[in-house]
Amino acid sequence: MKSGEFTFTMIKPTAVRLGKLVPILHEIDHAGFTVIAMKMTRLSREQAERFYAIHKERPFFDELVCFMSSGPVVAIVLQKENAVLDFRKLIGNTNPQNAEEGTIRKKFAISVQENAVHGSDSDENALIEANFFFSQFEIFPLNEDFS
Ligand code: GDP
Numbered sequence: 469m470k471s472g473e474f475t476f477t478m479i480k481p482t483a484v485r486l487g488k489l490v491p492i493l494h495e496i497d498h499a500g501f502t503v504i505a506m507k508m509t510r511l512s513r514e515q516a517e518r519f520y521a522i523h524k525e526r527p528f529f530d531e532l533v534c535f536m537s538s539g540p541v542v543a544i545v546l547q548k549e550n551a552v553l554d555f556r557k558l559i560g561n562t563n564p565q566n567a568e569e570g571t572i573r574k575k576f577a578i579s580v581q582e583n584a585v586h587g588s589d590s591d592e593n594a595l596i597e598a599n600f601f602f603s604q605f606e607i608f609p610l611n612e613d614f615s
Contacts, residue, residue, distance in 0.1 A: 469598075469609045474504065475551040476597035477559075478586040481539035484508075488576050489542055492585065495572050496546065499558045505545035505598070505607040511537045519600060528581065535581055543601040547610055552594055555587045 477496075479489050493503070511519065516536040523529050548554060560571025564583055567574040577583035588594035598607065 469504075469545075469547075469595075469607060471591045471595065473549060473551055474545055474547045474598070474609070475555045475594045476586075476588045476601075477544045477546060477555065479542040479544070480582065480584055480586065481535065481541055482578060482582040483576055483584040484540050484542060488584065492572060492576060495558070495575070496544075499548075499554070501546040501548045501551065501555065502610055503544055504547045504609050505602045506542065507601065507606070508540050508542045509601070510540045513537045519597070532581060545598045545602060545607055552588055552591055556589065559585050559587045 479492055483489065483492060496503075513533060516533040517524070520529065520532055520536065523532065526532075546555065558572060560567030560573040562573075562583060563580040564573045564577035565580075567577065572585055573583050576585075586597075588597050
């Protein structure tokens with residue numbers, strides 16, 4: 469997997485519960501991303517704390533960890549040129565009220581916390597987050613020889 473060519477996303481519990489997985493995947497596909505790894509799983513409280521460790525001093529940390537471990541999520545690695553920035557554009561602002569028309573968060577988020585999807589904010593974090601959920605045997609980049 470080449471840095472710069474992939475990003476990590478997670479469909480958050482509310483979006484999964486409301487049946488938005490397939491509609492969101494449709495948007496992602498339409499924007500030219502290829503799914504190269506995917507699993508439905510449920511984070512324990514401890515795993516959610518680790519995933520969001522960078523936010524542990526923020527006032528909403530406890531609520532966020534509770535929410536993210538409240539039900540199944542779908543973890544996905546996506547391949548595309550310029551994946552991290554293009555995906556951040558596709559999902560829109562963290563707060564759906566400020567998200568641009570046509571973005572995934574504008575269409576599917578119900579609040580700043582329950583904002584439908586996660587998207588890595590750097591190539592470095594995309595790698596860390598992909599490795600958090602997937603082993604090297606569970607990611608299938610395009611144009612690699614598996615024979
Ligand atoms: P992102 O990179 O756009 O996801 O935003 P951040 O990294 O700043 O925040 C991580 C996640 O924490 C967001 O996606 C939201 O689910 C949640 N979050 C961010 N800001 C707030 C807030 O002010 N209140 C609450 N309750 N949750 C927030």
